[in-house]
Amino acid sequence: MKSTMMIIALLFWFLPSPPVGSAAVISRAVAGGFHSVALCADGTVWACGPTICGILGDAKPEIDFFAWPYRYSTIPVPITGKKTGALAGIRQIAAGQHFTLALAADGTIWAWGDNSFGQLGDASTPGPEHFYLTARERSTPGQVVGPGAKGLLTDVQTVAAGYQHALALRKDGTVWAWGDNSAGQLGNGTTTAVSAPVQVLGPGAKGFLTDIIAIAAGTRHNLALRKDGTVWAWGSNSAGQLGDGTMRNSLAPVQVNDVDGNGFLTDVRSISAGTASSLALIGDGTVRAWGNNSFGQIGDGTRKDSSLPVQVKGIGGKGTLADITALAAGRYYAAALDRAGTVLAWGFNEGGILDNGTLEGSLTPAPVRGAEGAEKLTGIKEIAAGSRHMLALQTDGSLWAWGDNGAGQLGDAGITSGLVPVRVRMYPEAPEVAHGTGQWALFKAPGTLPLLPGVCFPVADKNFKQAIRFQVAPPIIPEDLDGPAKSVASQRAQQAYQLDFTPVSNGCLAISLDVRVSTADSRTLDVTLFRAAGAGWQDEAWSLLWGHVPGKLSDLAGDFAAIAKEWHNYRIVSNLDNNTYSLWVDGKQAVADRPFRQRFPAGTPLGRLLVGATHVNIKGAKIAPGAYADIGNIRIGTESSRN
Numbered sequence: 001m002k003s004t005m006m007i008i009a010l011l012f013w014f015l016p017s018p019p020v021g022s023a024a025v026i027s028r029a030v031a032g033g034f035h036s037v038a039l040c041a042d043g044t045v046w047a048c049g050p051t052i053c054g055i056l057g058d059a060k061p062e063i064d065f066f067a068w069p070y071r072y073s074t075i076p077v078p079i080t081g082k083k084t085g086a087l088a089g090i091r092q093i094a095a096g097q098h099f100t101l102a103l104a105a106d107g108t109i110w111a112w113g114d115n116s117f118g119q120l121g122d123a124s125t126p127g128p129e130h131f132y133l134t135a136r137e138r139s140t141p142g143q144v145v146g147p148g149a150k151g152l153l154t155d156v157q158t159v160a161a162g163y164q165h166a167l168a169l170r171k172d173g174t175v176w177a178w179g180d181n182s183a184g185q186l187g188n189g190t191t192t193a194v195s196a197p198v199q200v201l202g203p204g205a206k207g208f209l210t211d212i213i214a215i216a217a218g219t220r221h222n223l224a225l226r227k228d229g230t231v232w233a234w235g236s237n238s239a240g241q242l243g244d245g246t247m248r249n250s251l252a253p254v255q256v257n258d259v260d261g262n263g264f265l266t267d268v269r270s271i272s273a274g275t276a277s278s279l280a281l282i283g284d285g286t287v288r289a290w291g292n293n294s295f296g297q298i299g300d301g302t303r304k305d306s307s308l309p310v311q312v313k314g315i316g317g318k319g320t321l322a323d324i325t326a327l328a329a330g331r332y333y334a335a336a337l338d339r340a341g342t343v344l345a346w347g348f349n350e351g352g353i354l355d356n357g358t359l360e361g362s363l364t365p366a367p368v369r370g371a372e373g374a375e376k377l378t379g380i381k382e383i384a385a386g387s388r389h390m391l392a393l394q395t396d397g398s399l400w401a402w403g404d405n406g407a408g409q410l411g412d413a414g415i416t417s418g419l420v421p422v423r424v425r426m427y428p429e430a431p432e433v434a435h436g437t438g439q440w441a442l443f444k445a446p447g448t449l450p451l452l453p454g455v456c457f458p459v460a461d462k463n464f465k466q467a468i469r470f471q472v473a474p475p476i477i478p479e480d481l482d483g484p485a486k487s488v489a490s491q492r493a494q495q496a497y498q499l500d501f502t503p504v505s506n507g508c509l510a511i512s513l514d515v516r517v518s519t520a521d522s523r524t525l526d527v528t529l530f531r532a533a534g535a536g537w538q539d540e541a542w543s544l545l546w547g548h549v550p551g552k553l554s555d556l557a558g559d560f561a562a563i564a565k566e567w568h569n570y571r572i573v574s575n576l577d578n579n580t581y582s583l584w585v586d587g588k589q590a591v592a593d594r595p596f597r598q599r600f601p602a603g604t605p606l607g608r609l610l611v612g613a614t615h616v617n618i619k620g621a622k623i624a625p626g627a628y629a630d631i632g633n634i635r636i637g638t639e640s641s642r643n
Contacts, residue, residue, distance in 0.1 A: 026399050026426070031330075031386025032095030032161070034407040038076050038399060038424070043089045045102055046076035046426070048411040053098040053114035054139025057087070074408035075425045079112070081140050096161035096217075097387070102141065107155045109144040109168060113137060117164045118195025119179030123149035125195070144168070147176070149196040162217035162273075168197065173211045175200040175224055183220040184251035185235030191251070200224075203232070205252040218273030218329070223280075224253065229267045231256040231280055239276040240307025241291030247307055256280070259288065261308050274329030274385070280309065285323045287312040287336060295332045296363030297347030303363070312336075315344065317364040330385035336365065341380045343368040343392055350388050350404065368392075371400065371421045392421065399424040425628070501636045503532035503607030504576060508639040511609065512571040515546070517629045525611070525629050529574065529581075531600070532607030541596045541606055542581055544572065567630075573639060576606065609636070 028039040035049025035056070047056050050072040057079035079087045079102075087110060092103040099113030099120060111120040115136045118124060121144035124136065144153045144166075153176065158169040165179030165186065176197040177186040184191055187200035187209070200209045209232065214225040221235035221242060232253040233242040240247050243256035243265070256265045256278075267283040277291035277298055288309035289298035296303055299312035299321065312321040321344070326337040333347030344365040368390075370377045377400065382393040389403030389410060400421040401410040410417075411424035515525060528543040574581040579599045583591040600606075611631055 025397050026393060026424075027397075028093060028382065029384055029391045029393050029399050029424075030093050030095040031384045031389055031391050031409070032100065033097035033163075033387040034404075034409055035095065035098075035100075036076070036386065036389070036391055036401065036409050036411055036424070037093050037095050037100055038411075038426075039090055039093045039102075043091070043105070045079040045087050045090050045093060045100075047079055047100065048073045048076045048424075049409040050407040053137040055098050055100060055113040057081070057112055057139055057141060072408040075411050079141060087141050092159060094159045094161040094166075094217075095386070096166065097163045098137075099161065099164075099166075101144075101159045101161050101166055103156055103159045107157075107171070108152050109156055109159055110141040111144055111166070112139060112141045114164070115195075117180035117193045119161075119164050119166050121145060121153070121166060121178045121195060121197060123196045144178075145196050147197050147199070153197050158215060160215045160217040160222075162222065163219040165217065165220075167215045167217050167222060169212055169215045169224075173213070173227070175209050175212050175215060177222070180220070183236035183249050185217075185220050185222055187222065187234040187252055189251045200234070201252040203253055203255065209253050214271060216271045216273040216278075216329075218278070219275045221273060221276070221278075223256075223271045223273050223278055225268055225271050229269075229283070231265050231268050231271060233278065236276065237307075239292035239305045241273070241276045241278050243278060243290045243307065243309055245307050256290075257308050259309050259311065265309055270327060272327040272329040272334075272385075274334065275331045277329060277334065279327045279329050279334055281324055281327050285325075285339070287321050287324055287327065289334065292332075295348035295361055297329075297332055297334050299334060299346045299364055301363045312346075313364045315365050315367065321365055326383055328383045328385035328390070330390065331387045333361075333385070335368075335383055335385055335390060337380055337383050341378050341395070343377045343380055343383055343390075345390070368402070369420055371423070377421055391424075498530075499609040499611070499634065499636075500532070501607050501609065503605030504638055505603045505605045506576050509574045509576055509606060510571065510635075510637050510639050511574075512569060512633075512635040513611070513631055514567050514569050514633045515629065515631055516565055516567045518565060525631070527570075527572070528610040529572075529606055530608040530610065532605040538598075540598070541574065541579075541600065542572075542594070543597065544583065546570075567632075574606070576600075576604075577602065609634075 025041040026038045027041045030037050032055070035047055038046045040046060049055060056073055056077060081087060087102060089105045090102045091105050094101040096119060097114065099111060099115070102110040104110060109121065113120070115122070115124065115138055120138055120142065122142055123145045145151070146153045153168060155171045156168045157171045160167040162185065163180070165177060165181065168176045170176065176199055178194050178197045181191050181193045186194065186198055188198045189201055189205045202208050202210070209224060211227050212224045213227045216223040218241065221233060221237065224232045226232065232255055234250045234253045237247050237249050242250055242254055244254040245257050245261050258265050265280060265288060268280045269283055270281040272279040274297065275292065277289060280288045282288060289312050290306050290309045291298065293303055293305050298306060298310055300310045301313055301317045313319070314321050321336065323339045324336045325339055328335045332350065333345060335343060335345040337343055345368055346362045346365045349361040368377045369375065377392060379394045379396070380392045381395050384391040386409065389401060389405065392400045394400065401412065401424050402418040402421045405417045410422055412422040517525070525546045526543060529541040531539040568586050571584040572581055579596040580593045581596065582589060582593060
């Protein structure tokens with residue numbers, strides 16, 4: 001159970017700039033152990049979740065050891081490389097427990113994240129796993145080498161990621177594997193981990209597996225679909241997940257039997273592999289499942305494991321599940337997408353994966369509820385299952401997520417687990433403009449404890465082509481606090497960044513920024529100017545708050561303008577000689593010649609800007625979970641005119 005202060009510490013995230021001109025339109029999404037990955041139409045890759053093992057690529061700040069499991073991003077950030085910039089030209093993605101694969105248009109594979117067992121395919125020496133502190137990881141995407149660690153693996157058509165191993169299907173119908181091999185999941189007749197691709201053997205360990213058109217990777221077993229509609233499996237068989245009627249591991253592919261064990265499963269159109277269970281979609285739209293059934297994940301209304309395929313029952317256990325177009329197997333649950341675009345799920349409901357409004361599991365399929373109380377989640381074209389969370393891509397390109405959100409994997413700018421789907425929020429896209437110079441840091445008033453445990457975020461190139469996103473939530477202040485302790489707790493409940501810029505002591509100081517929010521029902525933005533050497537309220541020149549009373553302009557209440565959900569530009573021009581300032585919103589003057597909060601002697605340098613989310617709940621208005629404020633394109637400069 002996370003402590004209250006840890007929760008407070010994790011309510012924000014500093015984001016890098018997206019590629020200039022990027023179009024964050026999601027075309028595909030996959031779910032890993034504790035992270036989610038989105039592939040955009042422009043071929044870029046975005047991810048949200050923890051920074052552990054480098055699974056967010058280089059899009060991360062320094063590690064914060066106060067947070068579990070280190071820091072994380074609650075909205076997707078672009079995957080980048082130190083030398084290559086944004087990863088681009090990608091056409092397919094796959095997510096494992098703590099690593100990710102990306103298939104490029106040229107048929108090569110990029111990989112990053114945990115590399116404890118060589119699952120990144122970089123020909124390095126596999127080493128032991130250290131829980132959440134892996135000694136071997138890579139945050140920079142690198143290419144998977146070829147067989148024998150020579151050259152690169154090429155002509156790849158599809159990739160799949162298991163717990164700590166990976167698969168690749170080449171255009172010639174052969175299958176290649178690398179990474180953990182403790183249960184024979186590499187299919188090469190051994191149980192030795194390898195960090196360079198090896199070819200999966202054929203049945204009986206003779207020759208090689210061929211004519212494959214689809215692959216699926218589970219925790220320690222794999223499935224392969226042949227072009228003749230048959231299914232082949234290898235690796236761990238602890239619960240009968242290979243479907244051959246036994247519970248013996250297999251170091252080479254075995255053919256999956258039919259329901260009655262007489263003959264083999266045929267006419268299969270797609271496959272999916274979970275922790276220790278397997279799914280197959282039949283040509284008539286029905287579903288077969290086998291393997292572990294401890295939580296009802298094979299959907300036959302029982303909790304009995306099955307080493308042979310069983311037919312998944314219909315909604316509520318009535319009839320047979322039919323009209324299915326896609327499948328997704330998770331940790332201890334399974335999901336299906338029907339022709340109407342409705343999502344169905346069954347099995348364990350850890351974190352609210354089944355999205356039935358409770359944490360109760362189901363032994364048979366049940367419809368996933370829609371957002372904001374809708375009876376069903378509809379209009380879906382693709383689904384993905386992670387360890388304890390799910391993703392669903394709608395036909396309009398929006399991505400929805402639900403289930404466990406302890407590491408921000410739902411991508412909704414929050415950390416609250418979702419019992420109903422929440423929309424994944426992509427990176428804020430504001431117009432790019434020139435910026436000032438300086439450094440963002442967590443605000444710390446003199447004589448107080450740090451606002452939040454964390455680190456500073458220096459900008460190496462001094463070009464502020466960044467935006468920041470604040471999670472907006474009510475302050476969490478213990479009721480028994482009073483006096484100075486309550487004041488410190490209140491400051492910690494406020495999320496704020498400060499920017500130190502080149503001090504200006506006379507003339508006109510102009511500050512411009514672009515802002516948008518998800519709700520204006522509370523104070524969501526505080527912009528304050530300080531003396532260059534000061535950080536306390538006694539050094540404050542002025543403070544502007546937006547969103548206090550939506551649509552109302554009141555200088556006394558500090559309600560200069562309501563913040564909108566769309567991007568708007570706010571420009572403040574301070575006359576440092578006269579200790580006054582004026583405000584423009586989208587080029588229209590809203591406030592003119594207001595006096596500073598306090599007067600400063602002529603020549604006093606002002607050079608510190610504080611920007612934050614104030615978390616003030618006005619008149620009992622509730623702040624919706626996941627509410628946010630985006631701030632971008634900050635410009636700082638001087639003007640010769642006196643406005």
